[in-house]
Amino acid sequence: MKILLCLFTTISFSLFAATAQIPVSGMTCTSCASAITKSLVRGDFQDVKVDVEKKMVTVIIPEKKLFSKMELDEMGTKMKVLIKEAGYQASDVTWTK
Numbered sequence: 557m558k559i560l561l562c563l564f565t566t567i568s569f570s571l572f573a574a575t576a577q578i579p580v581s582g583m584t585c586t587s588c589a590s591a592i593t594k595s596l597v598r599g600d601f602q603d604v605k606v607d608v609e610k611k612m613v614t615v616i617i618p619e620k621k622l623f624s625k626m627e628l629d630e631m632g633t634k635m636k637v638l639i640k641e642a643g644y645q646a647s648d649v650t651w652t653k
């Protein structure tokens with residue numbers, strides 16, 4: 557029963573393509589934005605938008621496939637690590653379609 561419930565939860569959180577929004581503190585200018593973008597692109601996230609004023613990083617995952625909750629969590633963690641490596645503090649990732 558626990559396994560079934562777990563499976564259901566995983567499937568119900570699946571999405572077609574996905575957009576990640578990550579609040580990031582510490583960035584103040586365009587060179588901050590480009591440092592964050594470079595780090596994410598190096599980590600294989602190609603579609604990155606940084607809004608310095610709103611302190612928000614948006615990453616679009618273009619593949620038209622289903623992502624499990626676990627896959628989204630893994631990608632989110634990787635994004636946060638890459639942002640941290642660039643020298644900035646990332647908050648929790650919010651996923652939308």
Ligand SMILES: [Cu+2]
Binds near residue numbers: 585586587588589
């Ligand atoms: Cu800066």
